[in-house]
Amino acid sequence: MISTLLSRLPHGSDGDPASPRLVFGADYNPEQWPRGVWGEDVRLMRQAGVNAVSVAIFSWARIQPAPDQWDFGWLDEVMDLLHAGGIGVDLATATASPPPWLTTAHPEILPVTAAGETVWPGARQHWRPTSPVFREHALRLVAEMARRYADHPALVAWHVSNELGCHNIYDYSDDAARAFRDWLRARYGTLDALNHAWGTAFWSQRYSDWAQILPPRLAASHPNPTQQLDFKRFSSDALKEYLRAERDILREITPGVPVTTNFMVMGETKGMNYPDWADEIDFVSNDHYVLPGPQDRDELSFSANLTSGIAGGRPWFLMEHSTSAVNWQPINVAKRPGDLARDSLLHVAHGADAVCFFQWRQSAAGAEKYHSAMVPHAGADSDVFRAVTELGATLQALAPVAGAERERARVGIVYDWDSWWASEQDSHPSSRLNYRQEALDWYSALLALGIRADVITTRADLDEYRLLIAPVLHVVPQALAKELTRYVETGGHLVTTYFSGVVDENDHVWLGGYPGALRELLGIRIEEFGPLLAEDTVELDGLDGPNGANGAGTPATGTLWTDQITVTDPEVRTLAHYRTGTYAGRPAITRRAAGQGSAAYVSTRLGPDGLARLLPGLLEGTGVHSELPAEVRGRVELTVRRTADARYLFLVNRTDEQVSLPGLTGEPLTGGATAADGALTLRPREVAVVRQPAS
Structure with missing residues (x-):
């Protein structure tokens, strides 16, 4: 400690x-x-x-x-x-x-x-x-x-x-090769188990002796994907x-x-x-x-x-x-x-x-x-x-x-190293996928709405969170799929995205249609991915932004990815359809009621602005809301640390302008100025800390 x-x-x-x-x-x-x-x-x-x-x-x-x-x-x-x-x-x-x-x-x-x-x-x-x-x-x-x-x-x-x-x-190096073989022996025990995990029936890669195994050195084409993933591990x-x-x-x-x-x-x-x-x-x-x-x-x-x-x-x-x-x-x-x-x-x-x-x-x-x-x-x-x-x-x-300690939020964003490693490997539907960027976009969207979120790993206690966002959760072992299903059925609300649930821990595709391990939980089936070229975009119905000069709402725009979604469960609601693109008229965002909770799927990259439009709908029924006054949401970031007898509110001005927070109670420790009406005023980029009694 x-x-x-x-x-x-x-x-x-x-x-x-x-x-x-x-x-x-x-x-x-x-x-x-x-x-x-x-x-x-x-x-x-x-x-x-x-x-x-x-x-x-x-x-x-x-x-x-x-x-x-x-x-x-x-x-x-x-x-x-x-x-x-x-x-x-x-x-x-x-x-x-x-x-x-x-x-x-x-x-x-x-x-x-x-x-x-x-x-x-x-x-x-x-x-x-x-x-x-x-x-x-x-x-x-x-x-x-x-x-x-x-x-x-x-x-x-x-x-x-x-x-x-x-x-x-x-x-x-050769030192690494020897150590890699020892690591693989400990992980798999037998060559048969390794050959199965690595799918060595493909491209005549089957190993008959441990000494034949090397790190994924420079090769004539794409090295074995599970070999690459195991070498990262x-x-x-x-x-x-x-x-x-x-x-x-x-x-x-x-x-x-x-x-x-x-x-x-x-x-x-x-x-x-x-x-x-x-x-x-x-x-x-x-x-x-x-x-x-x-x-x-x-x-x-x-x-x-x-x-x-x-x-x-x-x-x-x-x-x-x-x-x-x-x-x-x-x-x-x-x-x-x-x-x-x-x-x-x-x-x-x-x-x-x-x-x-x-x-x-x-x-x-x-x-x-x-x-x-x-x-x-x-x-x-x-x-x-x-x-x-x-x-x-x-x-x-x-x-x-x-x-x-940091006070737990009610929203958790799941960050998974295996999914980060595996989702960005070569010979995939798109080389433009950026795991971290998708997670950061969700985080930025929540900040824009004034909602606290924790960025967590799969080791966290998921039940602490009312809403769980798991972007590009690409690697889903069977045990994790069961845990996510239990989480939803007992009252949790899950949101995941494109290229999630596709493979197991060995980077083997879950067969029967995508999103594989999460297909039944989400109540959808995808036969083919629809990755977008760098210059291509799609428009979505149902997430229009503020009216433009001509009075028409601005449609949300998707980039990077689309999916050919078929709804397979009557409990699924379609929250948005594709307005343009190859899958025009098909579902783009879905949500299934399951047990006491729900499971939602977002099939394209919306970016922070598009996600900020989507999130209010996903938050319905979760009990999650902003703790900040409406007029400062998106302009101020709130984070809370707490002891047994006190809460410490950190209020961060995210803008280059002065911001006032009305109705805030507590003892200022540093930063900010209190106006005559009691509002706390933050200078541009200033951080104030206010102590409140623990509730």
Whole structure:
């Protein structure tokens, strides 16, 4: 639990170690700077309200300059200096990037691409997750670090490696091939079972010896789809096993120090099955960077929400985000005034008890020298550092929120890694399908209606939600199909979409018509998919928007996908038909009453605007409604964290205009201004937090 880390911090804002507090800090890389800068760093950290930093993330070459040579003196000095300044250390194991002496002596630790190319040193993370040679050297370093700093008073947590799998999730080397075969033996037991699961009767792929099996390396055509899916599963598991190896050493030597590693729940980072990793660490940590696009802050909120779902609703640690511009996008735009605070507090709203940045001081050299930091190139006399200091004060004001869990919403959006992996593989009806985008569109539509939703995994307790949205739930094992049926029949309301229910856990199609495993629950049958070309759209009847200049309603538009739906159950209502396209006149959106609940199907991509038109109809009978005044829905995002005796309402202005919220009761903790009529006024992009008694 992150509470263990909080309890180990040197002191609270009032000097009491037991006082609640939020973590505020950054990655700190003192080895990039002369010793004369270190004292100034600590002084500025105290000025900004920093109480914890991550150290030694990329320090292997400095700590171990040669195979049998160690240099801990500089790190001892840094640890002592930080402790004297009242700053805790989340100490990295320094294994993220092997030093040149190791890759020179042992090039066999370097990853290999699907095309057989070696990934050479010169950047970072150039190591094979399954390399026994790498593991031997890395775990030796971990043990040395743990023994040396086990009793250091600055140590508050261990940070395993860094962004595991960011650049080396898929390795196709001989080491990986051997480990993949071992993983497959454990999964299937026999070659007959593997051949059945992989459908090797197709294209003469039947295996008669385990040694014949390889990773899905560069092939003449589409590699076996189940082989691809299993290799994704194996690759995530291989890194998980490496995480466990480091963790076990740390727990043995320093049993009272919590262990974490930083996930990357953001964008298209999908190689690591984070819900499966979450139980391996003492608290979940995440790195997130705002992605350019029309849904940029919706994506931030979605990712923070999903991180909370992965953490089981418990508080988590925001290990990295940016104060301003990053360095790795095609065009790296600086954040606007107010964005630094809003981005940070959105994470807190969704359960983060720590707000940290990459990095403390902006590098003068190296690949990330144009990536923003808490202390920019301009120094402390800068708008960025002043905004950082203001955020530090805000987080101190929000200290009572520390430890509060996120209050469960009544709508859940299911996010499933197997479906993400499998639905976007090759040789499918459309290569344009984007699993994450469809889920994000539903989330944005709910935000536009002012409705709170949780982004959850299939491990969550589905009965906690009145409405369950499962977009592109492509992989549906029989057990999940039964659970969804039970959920609906006992009063839940399910919504799913195109390309859902199509295959089982082995990526075998459920026969008899689509949507396969969900066909009877939905009361429909589809014989053929109707994917749309990039330039094609279809119009739908029944979801017209506001009247246009000529008085006619604007029809909803579908893109990407259509389905040839036949209704097979009399309890099915058609909510919308196709007005145009190949399936004009046929159902586009259906809903079946089943037991005490319902199951709905959406056969095209409507985007956030179209889904916002559809959702009010889907919400009928669910008991779900917005908790915000009608005049601010869509303009303000509401998220709630709660303790046994208090609710903390986070109110986020999603617009670039001032917004007033009438009728809000409670004690303001930070942000907003109270008008004469009692309304809470939010400045553009401002976040306010209001405390209410627990009901």
